[in-house]
Amino acid sequence: MEFSNDKKIVFSGVQPSGNLTLGNYLGAIKNWKTLQDEYNCIYCVVDMHAITVRQDPAELRRRTLETLAIYIASGLDPKENLLFVQSHVPAHAQLAWVLDCYTMFGELSRMTQFKDKSAKNAQNINAGLFTYPSLMAADILLYKTALVPVGVDQKQHIEITRDVAERFNQIYGETFVIPEPYMPKTGTKIFSLAEPTKKMSKSDENENASIKLLDTKDAIIRKFKRAVTDSDTCVKYAEGKDGINNLMTIYSCFTSKSMEEIEKEFDGRGYGDFKLAVGEACADGLAPLQAEYARLMADKGYLESILKEGASYASYLASKTLSKVYRKIGFYQTK
Ligand code: ATP
Ligand code: LTN
Numbered sequence: 001m002e003f004s005n006d007k008k009i010v011f012s013g014v015q016p017s018g019n020l021t022l023g024n025y026l027g028a029i030k031n032w033k034t035l036q037d038e039y040n041c042i043y044c045v046v047d048m049h050a051i052t053v054r055q056d057p058a059e060l061r062r063r064t065l066e067t068l069a070i071y072i073a074s075g076l077d078p079k080e081n082l083l084f085v086q087s088h089v090p091a092h093a094q095l096a097w098v099l100d101c102y103t104m105f106g107e108l109s110r111m112t113q114f115k116d117k118s119a120k121n122a123q124n125i126n127a128g129l130f131t132y133p134s135l136m137a138a139d140i141l142l143y144k145t146a147l148v149p150v151g152v153d154q155k156q157h158i159e160i161t162r163d164v165a166e167r168f169n170q171i172y173g174e175t176f177v178i179p180e181p182y183m184p185k186t187g188t189k190i191f192s193l194a195e196p197t198k199k200m201s202k203s204d205e206n207e208n209a210s211i212k213l214l215d216t217k218d219a220i221i222r223k224f225k226r227a228v229t230d231s232d233t234c235v236k237y238a239e240g241k242d243g244i245n246n247l248m249t250i251y252s253c254f255t256s257k258s259m260e261e262i263e264k265e266f267d268g269r270g271y272g273d274f275k276l277a278v279g280e281a282c283a284d285g286l287a288p289l290q291a292e293y294a295r296l297m298a299d300k301g302y303l304e305s306i307l308k309e310g311a312s313y314a315s316y317l318a319s320k321t322l323s324k325v326y327r328k329i330g331f332y333q334t335k
Helices: 022-035 057-073 091-100 105-109 112-120 127-142 152-172 217-226 242-255 259-265 271-297 300-329
Strands: 009-014 040-045 082-085 145-149 180-182
Touching: 009 022, 009 127, 022 040, 022 057, 022 145, 022 242, 040 057, 057 082, 057 271, 057 300, 082 300, 091 127, 091 300, 105 127, 105 152, 112 127, 112 152, 127 145, 127 152, 127 300, 145 152, 152 180, 152 300, 217 271, 242 259, 242 271, 271 300
Parallel strands: 009 040, 009 145, 040 082, 145 180
Antiparallel strands: none
């Protein structure tokens, strides 16, 4: 694959740190394919970010390929989108080190993801977890990215990327393009089904808290049936009704119905009916993705060929930015 024109660049990624959830899909991946005509899109499997939390090597390896298959099964055409694995392109680590030296300890200390993950992994608060945003900034800045489609939880990381890029540009002159976050109107934050004030996360240990993209229809319906709601009985989007609000958001994402339409549809019907309808809409909405995923996973050779080609083109693009940066900061370059 090769970008044949100078459309603006879109870059995003998901960590292969667990089975992908409905949060990853509705908050990020589902929106990616809507950008593929208008932009040159780069979607990366960010395995280097995943090891900021301990991973089982065999599982990390397996999930890396599975994540790629989910990207394609979600409608990303590998002929139009640049798809690759982060660790296959050394420039990400190389630029991250440089950016580490232009990112302040105080800035990194304010990151809520760092605070959350440190609390969750108290025995493994490693330096990578702390400098995670510099690697993410490197991912984005290497490709002159204009737009970064992510869920709302990543907004702070885009802001620090912009700050670091502006700081660098101020010292050395125009080097980096300053990226903008891109967030859809609904689905930017999907909450846990078990604790609807917490974000749905693929590394949550509670199986019932998240819908996995590859869950069977039965499992999806069962999990929605068990979803925590409130003691009210009325399907209404309102403050304090976190569980119901979350289910309504999910239902709206799959049916394109507005909150008012959903309230009307379930007027006078109980939560049981509503939960079943959400489960069915979600399972049916995911069915085509699941079928395509199964087809792709049966052909690992094809998936590997995409990764090889992707790494080669991404390395070519990234090396241009990296050498510019190396030159600007004064690293000696032989002729
Ligand atoms: P982990 O649990 O390992 O931290 P995660 O499930 O939070 O992972 P990431 O790989 O960090 O997922 O995120 C990939 C993309 O999915 C990001 O764009 C992120 O904003 C989005 N995302 C993750 N969880 C949600 C959610 N609950 N709602 C909306 N978007 C989400
Ligand atoms: N930190 C992101 C994943 C990620 C990313 C990126 C997203 C790593 N590098 C670059 C957009 C652009 C997350 O979702 N946790």
